[in-house]
Amino acid sequence: MSTLQHRRRLRQRRQSKGGAGMRIALFLVLGIAALGALGAVAAVGTVFAVYQNYADEYVPIEDKLRQTQIGLTEIYDRNGERLGALPNPDAQLLDPVTLDRISKWVIEATVSTEDNTFWDNPGINFAGLARAAWENYAGGGIGSGTGGSSITQQLIKNVYICPNIATETSAACLGAAREGKAGVDRKLREITYALELEKDYPKEKILQWYLNQISYADRYIGIQAAAQGYFHKDAADLTLAEASLLAGVPQYPTLYHPRLNCAKPEGDPDGECVIDAQGRTVVVGEAKKRQEDVLDLMVAHNRATAEEAAAAKAEPLYVYAASNPIKAAAFIDNQVQPRLQRMCEAGILPKLDGAKDCATSVASAGYKVTTTLDAAETEIALGMLRDYVADGLKNGCECYNAAVVTIEPSSGQVIVYAPNRDPSYRSDRRVAGEIDQLNEINQPGSSFKPAVYLTWFDKLNKAPMSILWDTSPLPVEGTEIVNPRQGEPKSEGLITARGALGGSQNVGAFRAAQEAGVDNVIEMAKKLGITTLHQRFDPTFRSHPDVTYGASIATGGANIRAIDMAFMDATISNMGVMIGTPNLVPKDKYIDPKNLKSTALDKGADYELAQQQALDFAHGHIRLPGTRELDPVVVLQVTDHDGNVIYQEPEPQKREVVNAGSVWLLHSIMSDCTARFIIWSCGGSNNDLALDFFLGGTKIPGGVKTGTQQGPKSAVDTLETWMTGYSRYAATALWVGNATNELVRDGPQYNYAAANTTVRLFKNWMGEYHRYLRDKGVFSTPAGFDSLRPRNVAQVSFISPNTERKGPGGCDQSVTGWRRTDVTYADECEEKEIDSRNGQLASDSTPAQFRVKQKFPKLPSFKTEAAIELAKQLKIAIAPTERSTGVAAVVLTSLSPGKTVNVQTNIVGSVSNPGALKSWKLEIGQGSNPTEWKQIGEGTNPVTDAVLGSINPAEYAAGVYTVRLTADDSIVRGLSTSVTINIQQGGATPGGGGTPTVPFGSTPRPQITPQLPVPNTPVVRTPTPPN
DSSP, X not given: OOHHHHXXXXXXXXXXXXXXXXXXXXXXXXXXXXXXXXXXXXXXXXXXXXXXXXXXHOOOHHHHHHHHXXXXXXXXXTTSOEEEEOOOTTHHHHSOOOGGGSOHHHHHHHHHHHXXXXXXXXXXXXXXXXXXXXXXXXXXXXXXXXXXXXHHHHHHIIIIIOTTTTTTOOGGGSGGGGSHHHHHHHHHHHHHHHHHHHHXXXXXXXXXXXXXXXXXXXXXXXXXXXXXXXXXXXXGGOOHHHHHHHHHSTTSTTTTOGGGSBOOOTTOTTSOOOOOTTSEEEBOHHHHHHHHHHHHHHHHTTSSOHXXXXXXXXXXXXXXXXXXXXTTHHHIIIIIHHHHHHHHHTTSSOOOTTOSSHHHHHHSBXXXXXXXXXXXXXXXXXXXXXXXXXXXXXXTOOOOEEEEEEXXXXXXXXXXXXXXXXXXXXXXXXXXXXXXTTTSOBOOGGGGHHHHHHHHHHHHTOOTTOEEEEOSSEEETTEEEOOOOSSSOOOXXXXXXXXXXXXXXXXXXXXXXXXXXXXXXXXXXXXXXOOSOOTXXXXXXXXXXXOOOOGGGGGTTOOBOHHHHHHHHHHHHTTSEEEEEEOOOOGGGBOOGGGOOOTTTOOHHHHHHHHHHHHHHHTTSSBOTTOOSEEOBOEEEEEOTTSOEEEEOOSOEEEEOSOHHHHHHHHHHHTOGGGGTTTTOOOSSTTSSSXXXXXXXXXXXXXXXXXXXXXSSOTTOEEEEEEEEEOSSOEXXXXXXXXXXXXXXOSGGGTTHHHHHHHHHHHHHHHHHHHHHHHTTSOSSOOOSGGGOOTTEEEEEEEOOOOGGGOOOOTTOEEEEEEEXXXXXXXXEEEEEEETTTTEEOOTTSOGGGEEEEEXXXXXXXXXXXXXXXXXXXXXXXXXXSBOOSOOSEEEOSOOTTOEEOSOEEEEEEEOOSSOEEEEEEEEEESSSOSSOEEEEEESSOEEEEXXXXXXXXXXXXXXXXXXXXXXXSSOEEEEEEEEEEEOOSSSOTTOSSOOOOGGGOOOOOOOOOOOOOOOOOOOOOOOOOO
C-alpha cells in the first residue's frame, strides 16, 4: 500500500477536525512564529506555500518506521552471548506498551506537565507557542524564547527531526539548529507535521507513542523501561508518587535524575547513597522538588485532588540504587556503534533507504553483530575490580573506581572491556557507572614513560645503559621534579636509562623527554597508538589554546585514554608492529586543532559545534594529524536481518611503526625485574608487591609499567594510579581512581594504599587472563620473546660512566648491555688535556711532561648548573673549567729528595681543592718504585702546611724509601707527588750528616712526580636478558 493510500484510509477512519479551521489556525500560528524572524508581510504571503510544501513531504509515522526500521541491531560477544542492542529510541514504537498497560497517573502527570491542552488542541499548544513566538520576536528570532512545543510536536521532533535524540548525536538537535533560518525551517516543519499527524491518528495513539519513546535518563527509553529500571515494576503499577517523579525527568534528565538525588549519610553530603536492605535509596534534592512541582500542577489542572497530591508528597520515594544497563553498554556505545557507523559511511555496510544518516541506519537495520568481546571473562574482570577496590577501601585508599581493558597483541582484538567498577551503580559519583573510564580522558602518570624512552632510544641513538644526569630535585618553571624514592639523596648521580625507567625515576624521564624533544615524544606516542596528543589540543574540547606540553609530559602531563595505552602496549609487545583494522576515517576528518572549537571559549553556533566535535572525537569519527591508521578490532561479523553474512573481519593488517631494535631496547628494561632495583626488585608470586605477574608458580614473560598521577595542587597528592603491561598474549591497561577526580590516598603517609591496590589487581588480573587462555588451549606454558628478537640488536661491552648503586663510575668503566648494531653510538664522555699536577685544564704554564689526556662524563645542556652541583655533592669527576696556573695541588714541603730520616719525623704538606676533594692519603714504600705501600696518614679535607703523618725509623729497615701523597677529587683521581728518602737507624741529625743515597746515582734535586690515575678494575654489569 502506498503512503498516499495509507493516509486516505487513516483519515477515512477518523472524522476531520475541520480542515479549513485548522488551516486558519495554522496561518495564524505560522504567521506569528515567522513574524519574529521574517517580518509580518513576508510571513502572511508565504505561509500557505510553506504549509503545502512541508505537508507534501510528511509521511505517516507507521510508514516512517517501516521505511527506516527493519529491526533492532543486536550485539553479541565472540561466543554468541547477546550483549544488547544499539541505542534506538524509535524501536519502542514498533512494539509499544499500550495505554491500557500504563498507570493512569503516568498519563495524567505527563499531560499536566508537558501539554495540559493535549486532549483538545490540534497538535499545537497555542498558548505555549504564542508565548514562545512573542519571546522570539522580542528576543530577536526563533530559538531565543522558552519554547512551547505540544506533546505531538515533541513526538514529531524525536521521530522525524531528531531521530537520535536519546543519544544526542544528531546535528538537527543541537542548539545551533534552533537559530536563524535553520531554526525557522525546523519549527515550521515541526508544526506542519504535528498538524498532519493529528489528522491521521487519534490522541490515544499519539500519547502512547510519546510515552514509549521519551527518555527518562539512565538509558531508559519509554515508560516501561523506566518503571522496571527505577522501581522494578511494570508501568501499569506505578503509583501517583512514582508517576509524578518520572513525569518530571524528561525536562532536565541530569538535574532531575532520581539516582543522582539520593539521600546521603547525615553530615556527609559527598558520601555514598544510603541504601536499605532491598537495595533502594530515597529520592531527595532537585528530583524530589520537581516531583512536588508536578503534583502541584496536577492539582491546578484538576488531574489529582489536593489530598491525593499531599499523600504522594508524604510517601517516601524509593528507587533502586543499582541501574540495570544492558551488558557491555560502554563497549557497544563507544567502540562497536562508532565502528559500524564508519563501516556504513565507507560503504562496507549498506545504508538503508530513507535513513537520515549512517548512525540511524546501523541502529535500525536489524543486524546481528558478532564482536571480539568475551562477555564471561569481562564479567570476571568486573568482579575482580569490585573485590580489589573493596579491599583497597578497607586499607584506606579512598579509590572507589577502577577499569581494565585487555587487547590480544597478535590480532589487535579487544577481548575484555570493563569500563567501570560497577556499570550499574550511578548514585555515587565517584563510581559513576555510566562513565566509560576506558574512553575517558585521564592522565597516566609514569605509565607514559615507555613512550618517552623509546623516543630517546630511537631519535638520539641511545641504549638502556646510556646515562642521564639524575639531578633530583630539579627545579623547572616554579615547580620541582623529584624522584619517587625513600631516603637521601634522591639520586643515583649518573643513572642509566635502564635504572631510571626500571625504577620510574622522574628526573631521568624528564631529561630524556627534554633531550629527545617534546614534539618528537608526541609523534612517537601517536605512532604507538595514542590518539589524544597534540600541541594546543584539548581532548575534552574545553579550551584548546590552554593545552601545551613540555618535558613534564614524561611524568604524567599527557592526556590519554586507557584503551589507547593498551593498544600502545600491544604494539610494544609486537616489537613495533601495530596490528589492527583500518580506522575508515576519511582524510578530510583528520583535522588540525586550529580548526576545532572550544566549549569554554566559543559561543552560539560555534559552541554547539564544539559539542558535536567533542562527541565525534570521542567516537573516533574525527582524528588528529599523524595519529594511527589502524584501530583495535571490535567487530568480527555482521549478518543482515535475513541471516546473510554481509561482513566478515579479514586478517588484521600490520604496520611497522617504529624500528624493532629500538623497541627491543625498551622491552629489555620493561621485562627485566632486576632493572627495578631502586623500588621493586623481583617478585615471586601474584601475592607480593613486586611487578612481575604469574600463572600459578610460573612467571609470565612480559613487560610492565606503573603510573601515579599527582594531584593538581601538590606533588604529594595523588589523583589516580595506573599499571600497564603486556605479554605475548595480552596488552592490558588498568586505571584506579575516582570518576569525580577526587584525590586517592597514596604515598608513604598512607602506606601506598592506592598504588598497592593497583599492583595487586593488575598482577592477579593478568594471572587470571592467562589462566583463561591456557584453559582454552592457547598455550600450555606462556611463550617468551626470544623468537621476536630483531637481528639488529646485541649485548655488547662498552664504556659507561654511570654511578648508580653507588658505583665508582668514570670513563674507564666497562658495562655490558643491549645496543642496536645498525647505528653509531656517541661517546658519553669528552676528552680534555689536563695538567696532572693540579687537575686543571692544561695551559701555557703546563710543561709537556705534565700534560695528560683524560675523559669526563659530558654535562647536559639543560640545567647544567644542577649537574655541576650534583657532581660536587656526589664527588663525580667532571671536566675542569679553569686553566692551570702551574701550582701543584699536592705538595710535600718537609721532605726533599734524598733526605735522610733517622729519628721520629713529622711529614708536612698541603692538599688544595681544585675540584671537590674526596680524600687524600700519605703512604710509604720500600725502594724507588715500590710495589707495596703502607698508609701513614689520611684525610678528607683540604690542608695547608699541615702535619700529614709521621715516620718512625725504628719501624723500618735501613734503605731507600719513597713517600707518596695522593689525592682524589671530582676532577682527577690520583693527583700525586712523591719523594725518595733514606731511612737510617738513629745517630744523625734528621735531614743532615752524611751523603744521601739517591737511586740510580742521580744528582739530588727537588721534584714532583705526577702519577697518572690508575684505572679501576672494570665494573661489568650485565642486565638479565629479556625472555
